[in-house]
Amino acid sequence: MLARLWHILWFVQAGLYLALSLTLFTRDANRNFPVFTFYVSWMALEGVVLIPIYYAPFTTGDQYAIAFATGIAGATVLRFAIIYEIFTRLLNPYPALRDAGVSVFRWATVALLVIVIALAWFVPAAGASRVMSVFFLLQRTVDVLLCGLLLFLFAFSGYFHLSWRSYLVGISLGLGVLATVGLATASIRAQIEPLTRNQTADIMELINQSAYTFSALIWIAYLFLPERPRGATPTRLPKHDLETWNQELQRFLHQ
Amino acid sequence: MTISIILVIFAVFTLLWLIRRAKGQYLTTKLEDHPARQIRLVDVEAFRNLVDPAEEEYLRIQLPPAVFRKIQRRRLRAAIDYVSCAARNAALLLNIAEAARRSSDPATVATAERLIDNAIRLRLYALRVIPRLYIAMLLPMRGLTAVPFADRYEQVARQVILLGIRFPASPKF
Numbered sequence: 001m002l003a004r005l006w007h008i009l010w011f012v013q014a015g016l017y018l019a020l021s022l023t024l025f026t027r028d029a030n031r032n033f034p035v036f037t038f039y040v041s042w043m044a045l046e047g048v049v050l051i052p053i054y055y056a057p058f059t060t061g062d063q064y065a066i067a068f069a070t071g072i073a074g075a076t077v078l079r080f081a082i083i084y085e086i087f088t089r090l091l092n093p094y095p096a097l098r099d100a101g102v103s104v105f106r107w108a109t110v111a112l113l114v115i116v117i118a119l120a121w122f123v124p125a126a127g128a129s130r131v132m133s134v135f136f137l138l139q140r141t142v143d144v145l146l147c148g149l150l151l152f153l154f155a156f157s158g159y160f161h162l163s164w165r166s167y168l169v170g171i172s173l174g175l176g177v178l179a180t181v182g183l184a185t186a187s188i189r190a191q192i193e194p195l196t197r198n199q200t201a202d203i204m205e206l207i208n209q210s211a212y213t214f215s216a217l218i219w220i221a222y223l224f225l226p227e228r229p230r231g232a233t234p235t236r237l238p239k240h241d242l243e244t245w246n247q248e249l250q251r252f253l254h255q
Numbered sequence: 256m257t258i259s260i261i262l263v264i265f266a267v268f269t270l271l272w273l274i275r276r277a278k279g280q281y282l283t284t285k286l287e288d289h290p291a292r293q294i295r296l297v298d299v300e301a302f303r304n305l306v307d308p309a310e311e312e313y314l315r316i317q318l319p320p321a322v323f324r325k326i327q328r329r330r331l332r333a334a335i336d337y338v339s340c341a342a343r344n345a346a347l348l349l350n351i352a353e354a355a356r357r358s359s360d361p362a363t364v365a366t367a368e369r370l371i372d373n374a375i376r377l378r379l380y381a382l383r384v385i386p387r388l389y390i391a392m393l394l395p396m397r398g399l400t401a402v403p404f405a406d407r408y409e410q411v412a413r414q415v416i417l418l419g420i421r422f423p424a425s426p427k428f
Binding site: 094095096097100119123140143144147150151154158159160161163169170172173176177179180181183184187188190191 | 256258259262263265266267269270272273274276277346349350353371372373375376378379382
């Protein structure tokens with residue numbers, strides 16, 4: 001039953017990514033978010049390639065494993081590139097913050113790298129299936145880094161009250177869903193992955209697959225949401241404050 | 256396994272936090288509706304006095320070391336409050352300037368952009384100044400190097416006045 005559901009979700013996910021990829025191109029979103037568009041197209045292509053390999057009787061398990069590993073490696077690199085794309089888009093309207101922001105972003109990445117390497121070193125994989133446990137350990141490491149960068153992104157923009165375009169929020173949220181659900185499932189599976197698949201592994205796989213589907217739905221929904229203008233509604237500054245500030249300024253100019 | 260449980264909890268809290276922040280970015284919050292009402296006045300002269308190295312030197316000569324340390328810590332605590340308040344005002348002004356940026360008048364847009372630039376610089380500067388002030392609180396005898404924070408705040412205040420004159424507003428206040 002779980003395996004069947006997982007297969008259905010896989011087809012749905014592949015269809016959604018394909019539809020999203022086409023929508024991004026037809027709406028010219030690829031100009032504003034080239035890396036994100038490339039990622040979605042990559043995921044769509046991954047589905048188109050992996051599904052036939054999985055079901056075709058003439059393909060081997062090794063061929064599937066190579067295609068799967070290539071897909072996931074590319075997707076991982078692209079996810080980090082998306083976060084950088086979001087960050088640079090966010091800083092674009094704020095020239096005063098560009099240099100300092102990029103520098104802080106790099107330092108935050110270095111700090112997070114140290115943390116995730118230490119985590120992988122001190123809490124290694126411990127599942128019965130050695131290969132799969134190491135795979136989930138790598139996924140856990142990547143997802144901790146992604147979660148950390150997303151937290152940094154929101155905290156940084158929150159501190160400077162940066163204005164987000166609606167679709168940037170959607171992209172970040174979708175990535176957040178992928179990274180957090182991936183982190184939760186990979187953390188458990190890196191420790192308990194059995195030699196042969198059991199129900200726990202199936203449930204984890206299903207949760208992970210649902211996260212991919214849910215992220216695609218978030219991105220599609222945000223693509224059709226109207227752009228909300230940021231900033232306060234036009235209101236005059238309080239008169240008393242302006243007057244006092246004016247007095248302060250007069251005093252300053254006459255010094 | 257304990258670390259795995261901690262990571263799962265971390266993942267859940269991260270997701271909830273991201274959802275909350277994403278919701279906050281999309282929906283207008285109450286605070287963002289009336290940012291101008293929340294601006295608090297900063298007495299720039301009082302702040303200058305608190306971080307004036309000459310004033311500090313005078314107190315150091317006049318007071319016994321123990322009393323000077325106590326007084327200096329209180330002065331620096333007050334200076335931190337001033338910087339925090341100015342940084343908070345800058346954040347609120349960012350919201351106002353962001354709205355003014357959408358104006359049809361190019362002069363208003365230019366003023367708003369300058370205000371955004373300076374408000375951001377002020378908050379960046381606050382990030383650097385506050386740790387310095389805390390270190391000075393821990394080592395009050397070391398002496399404080401000049402903190403040109405007040406000048407930056409006054410620059411922002413000047414632009415607020417300019418924006419206040421130019422920005423056509425609805426009679427909400």
